[in-house]
Amino acid sequence: MSGAPSTSTISHEDVLAWLRVYAQVIADNRGYLTDLDAAIGDADHGANMDRGFKAVIAKLMDTADKDISTTLRTVGMALISTVGGAAGPLYGTLFLQASQAAAGKTALTLSDWATMLDAATEGVIKRGKAGPGDKTMVDALVPAVQALKGAIAAGQSFPEALQSSARAAEHGMQSTLPLIAHKGRASYLGERSAGHLDPGATSSYLLIKAAADTWAGSY
Ligand SMILES: [Mg+2]
Numbered sequence: 706m707s708g709a710p711s712t713s714t715i716s717h718e719d720v721l722a723w724l725r726v727y728a729q730v731i732a733d734n735r736g737y738l739t740d741l742d743a744a745i746g747d748a749d750h751g752a753n754m755d756r757g758f759k760a761v762i763a764k765l766m767d768t769a770d771k772d773i774s775t776t777l778r779t780v781g782m783a784l785i786s787t788v789g790g791a792a793g794p795l796y797g798t799l800f801l802q803a804s805q806a807a808a809g810k811t812a813l814t815l816s817d818w819a820t821m822l823d824a825a826t827e828g829v830i831k832r833g834k835a836g837p838g839d840k841t842m843v844d845a846l847v848p849a850v851q852a853l854k855g856a857i858a859a860g861q862s863f864p865e866a867l868q869s870s871a872r873a874a875e876h877g878m879q880s881t882l883p884l885i886a887h888k889g890r891a892s893y894l895g896e897r898s899a900g901h902l903d904p905g906a907t908s909s910y911l912l913i914k915a916a917a918d919t920w921a922g923s924y
Pocket residue numbers: 742746747748749750790
């Protein structure tokens with residue numbers, strides 16, 4: 706889809722490219738996410754996310770949103786109105802918080818992206834009342850934010866910092882495998898929730914990876 710940005714900033718067009726890539730990744734992983742949710746939930750995460758991001762793409766083609774913040778708000782609202790279960794409000798909150806943090810920006814530096822991802826993650830934590838280790842989206846998002854901030858502080862290049870963030874999200878997702886769920890439907894299973902990846906942490910990892918792959922030019 707989109708190649709590497711010509712500069713080390715993320716434009717509105719780059720944000721749209723990320724959303725298109727993620728919608729395709731979700732469509733490709735619909736069955737996988739549903740299988741993960743079948744093991745510890747109600748087997749609808751893949752279908753819900755696919756429906757939501759198909760609605761997002763349709764909405765973005767319909768609207769003439771011209772700035773990053775407005776586009777991200779459109780995404781959040783579309784997800785809240787089309788995705789059932791916990792994922793709609795949580796992913797909706799993620800994008801609405803990112804939208805607020807991007808207000809007035811015509812292009813994003815890495816540091817802007819870190820600020821947005823931080824605000825988005827804090828929003829998910831508050832909305833879901835979940836912390837690290839509860840076997841949720843938070844387990845992928847928190848390490849992604851921390852790695853991104855660390856990469857910026859260490860002076861990593863634009864693509865390196867994005868890839869560091871994606872690798873941390875992947876490790877965070879993998880860390881949910883042995884955990885016992887403390888939030889959401891999976892928590893009803895108690896100890897039987899251990900031994901399965903969390904579907905929300907998996908879709909969150911895919912979101913961070915889609916950003917890195919799109920913006921670092923490896924997609
Ligand atoms: Mg579910």
